[in-house]
Amino acid sequence: MLDSDHMPLQHFFIVLEHVLRHGLKPKKGLLGPKKELWDILQLVEKLNPEAADITASVRDLPTVKTHMGRARAWLRLALMQKKLADYLQVLVDHRDDILIEYFEIDALLMSDEAIVILGKLLSLNVIDCNLCVKEEDLDCQQGVIDFSLYLRSACYHHDHPEEVTTQAEDNMSLVLDQKNYIEELNRHLNATVGNLQTQVESLTTTNALMREDLSIAEKNLRILIQENENLKNQLNTSSSTNHVTHEEKPDSQSGNGDAVLKKTLEDERKQRQDMERELHLQVGLKAEMEVAMKLLERDVHQKQDTIIELRRQLEDIKMINLEMYKKLQECEEDISEKTEMVSRLQMKTLQIGNILTNLQKGKPPGTGSHTPGSEGKNKPGSLPCSQSVSAISMLTLSDELRAKVDRLTSGGGLKRSFDDHVKMNKITEHTSAGAGTESAGTKMNKLDDVTTEADNMGEVMKPDE
Numbered sequence: 001m002l003d004s005d006h007m008p009l010q011h012f013f014i015v016l017e018h019v020l021r022h023g024l025k026p027k028k029g030l031l032g033p034k035k036e037l038w039d040i041l042q043l044v045e046k047l048n049p050e051a052a053d054i055t056a057s058v059r060d061l062p063t064v065k066t067h068m069g070r071a072r073a074w075l076r077l078a079l080m081q082k083k084l085a086d087y088l089q090v091l092v093d094h095r096d097d098i099l100i101e102y103f104e105i106d107a108l109l110m111s112d113e114a115i116v117i118l119g120k121l122l123s124l125n126v127i128d129c130n131l132c133v134k135e136e137d138l139d140c141q142q143g144v145i146d147f148s149l150y151l152r153s154a155c156y157h158h159d160h161p162e163e164v165t166t167q168a169e170d171n172m173s174l175v176l177d178q179k180n181y182i183e184e185l186n187r188h189l190n191a192t193v194g195n196l197q198t199q200v201e202s203l204t205t206t207n208a209l210m211r212e213d214l215s216i217a218e219k220n221l222r223i224l225i226q227e228n229e230n231l232k233n234q235l236n237t238s239s240s241t242n243h244v245t246h247e248e249k250p251d252s253q254s255g256n257g258d259a260v261l262k263k264t265l266e267d268e269r270k271q272r273q274d275m276e277r278e279l280h281l282q283v284g285l286k287a288e289m290e291v292a293m294k295l296l297e298r299d300v301h302q303k304q305d306t307i308i309e310l311r312r313q314l315e316d317i318k319m320i321n322l323e324m325y326k327k328l329q330e331c332e333e334d335i336s337e338k339t340e341m342v343s344r345l346q347m348k349t350l351q352i353g354n355i356l357t358n359l360q361k362g363k364p365p366g367t368g369s370h371t372p373g374s375e376g377k378n379k380p381g382s383l384p385c386s387q388s389v390s391a392i393s394m395l396t397l398s399d400e401l402r403a404k405v406d407r408l409t410s411g412g413g414l415k416r417s418f419d420d421h422v423k424m425n426k427i428t429e430h431t432s433a434g435a436g437t438e439s440a441g442t443k444m445n446k447l448d449d450v451t452t453e454a455d456n457m458g459e460v461m462k463p464d465e
Contacts, residue, residue, distance in 0.1 A: 003129075088118055
């Protein structure tokens with residue numbers, strides 16, 4: 001439920017006002033009447049009787065004095081009524097004979113873009129708004145739009161990568177929630193369409209039955225009219241016959257003949273009154289059935305329009321479902337690629353650990369000591385100069401490789417396993433090497449190859465970070 005204090009809703013009314021006033025013709029001459037947006041909106045009630053209520057309410061508002069204020073109040077009431085898109089659609093449908101008098105030929109409502117705008121306004125019917133028009137000052141100039149609410153800093157993602165990752169997860173959950181909501185809405189719409197189709201079928205059956213009843217009643221009415229005419233002819237014939245017989249009979253029998261004729265005449269009159277009463281009843285039934293038929297036909301047309309609109313909304317929802325499914329597949333592909341990169345880094349870390357273990361196994365335990373005056377001399381159990389340099393180089397490469405793994409990983413299992421191997425290497429960093437210089441150089445080359453490959457993996461991971 002949105003109220004008048006909702007800032008995006010205020011911005012929406014400002015933009016909609018500019019859209020509706022775009023290309024409005026100025027007044028002709030100094031004394032000519034000025035063309036206002038309120039004059040155009042008042043024409044909607046002539047084209048759509050449902051707009052008469054909000055138009056009358058706007059005219060009776062005591063706090064609104066100007067034409068522009070009445071137009072703004074009308075737009076807010078139409079949005080609360082969820083008929084804003086329908087009312088503007090009526091104006092766009094009559095733009096060749098009505099809007100051409102108020103707008104320039106290049107106005108936004110006169111172009112094909114108006115249909116796109118009406119399609120977007122149709123989606124506002126799902127939003128409930130509670131706007132108090134009497135408390136707002138609609139006559140004054142509306143404020144400007146603060147676009148900072150809709151823009152983000154360009155360096156935000158670079159300075160806060162962790163927040164970006166969290167926001168991506170939130171966006172994914174939001175997309176999934178929207179997908180579930182749309183699927184639920186789709187099921188409700190399908191159920192509604194099924195109910196409407198059932199109602200249409202029942203109404204069609206009822207309509208056919210009423211038409212049959214109407215045809216039978218018309219047939220009976222024609223039969224009754226024919227019988228009434230026959231009775232009238234018989235009554236006229238009987239009256240003329242009685243009159244002739246009364247003249248021919250002698251005066252002695254005139255009393256009995258008059259009594260019989262009066263009785264017959266009374267019977268004929270009663271029958272005639274009954275027939276006329278039945279005739280009036282059948283005429284009334286026919287009129288009622290015609291009115292009922294018209295109401296049923298109008299109801300069927302309204303149901304058909306509703307079904308068409310629901311089918312259009314169902315197609316839009318299907319398109320949104322397809323787009324959301326594509327986005328979900330793209331996110332899953334990105335996650336699988338990053339998982340593969342992490343597994344490869346783990347394998348490389350294990351290889352580095354194995355190489356360091358092999359280097360440590362190739363050095364027999366022994367400690368070399370330097371005494372003053374013994375520089376340049378190798379005692380038994382001390383490392384040669386070339387092997388010492390190789391050991392120092394391997395330690396340096398191990399430190400560099402550790403720094404790269406720290407940069408590629410975020411405190412996981414890779415970093416801990418590599419720290420263990422480095423600690424083992426530091427314990428034996430002063431031990432003598434039992435293997436020859438050639439095997440140590442070969443292991444150094446392997447360690448350089450692994451370091452180079454880790455650099456390449458780091459370069460691959462940098463864009464993802």
